[in-house]
Amino acid sequence: MNFKAISAAVIVTAVAIQFIPYGKDYTNPPVASEPQWDSSRTKELFNRACADCHSNETKYPWYSKIAPVSWLVMHDVEEGREKLNVSMLGIQKKNKVKDAADEVKEGEMPILPYLIAHPEARLSDTEKKELAEGLEKTFGAEEEEGK
Numbered sequence: 713m714n715f716k717a718i719s720a721a722v723i724v725t726a727v728a729i730q731f732i733p734y735g736k737d738y739t740n741p742p743v744a745s746e747p748q749w750d751s752s753r754t755k756e757l758f759n760r761a762c763a764d765c766h767s768n769e770t771k772y773p774w775y776s777k778i779a780p781v782s783w784l785v786m787h788d789v790e791e792g793r794e795k796l797n798v799s800m801l802g803i804q805k806k807n808k809v810k811d812a813a814d815e816v817k818e819g820e821m822p823i824l825p826y827l828i829a830h831p832e833a834r835l836s837d838t839e840k841k842e843l844a845e846g847l848e849k850t851f852g853a854e855e856e857e858g859k
Contacts, residue, residue, distance in 0.1 A: 735782030741768045743799040747850050754846025758798070761822050761833040761843065762812075765792025768799035775829070788826070809851035813844040 749755040764770045765788055776785040793800075795808050815821040817840065822833050835843060 729779040732779060732783075735776075735779060735784075735786035737786070738772045738777070740770055741799070743768050744803050745799065745801045747798050747801055750846050750849035753842060754850055757835065757839055757843040757846065761816075761835055763798075764830075765789050765822075765826070766796045766798060766812075768793070768797065773829070784825070788823070809847075812851060813847040816840055816844045816847065 749758075758766075759769075770789055772785070775781050794806070796812055797804055797807060801807055801809070812821075816835075819840075822830075822835075827834055
């Protein structure tokens with residue numbers, strides 16, 4: 713194959729995958745509940761670093777509308793909401809609220825691909841500590857549902 717044929721195949725494929733329906737739903741379900749945050753600072757840090765995947769208030773940037781990135785974004789939002797969705801506390805059967813602070817402390821959240829695309833979600837060590845402590849205070853009395 714020559715360069716022109718390969719280029720044409722790549723372009724045709726890039727256009728064709730835009731028609732795959734997965735990753736095209738940019739509507740957020742209604743917010744059914746909101747945590748009683750221990751402080752406005754915890755809520756601010758959560759919204760900055762976690763809310764796009766762990767609430768029903770996802771903000772979809774322009775690049776999230778282009779496949780295959782749209783597929784990755786949709787997958788991460790679906791998985792994030794499945795594990796912890798603060799917009800569905802008390803309604804969603806399984807919310808791993810007890811794990812939230814540990815994930816932040818251990819540097820597992822926010823995930824690296826999200827941080828690359830959202831530098832504002834990078835938390836300093838002090839902010840990570842504040843967020844983890846705030847999550848423990850906010851969710852400490854909550855029991856994990858659906859065990």
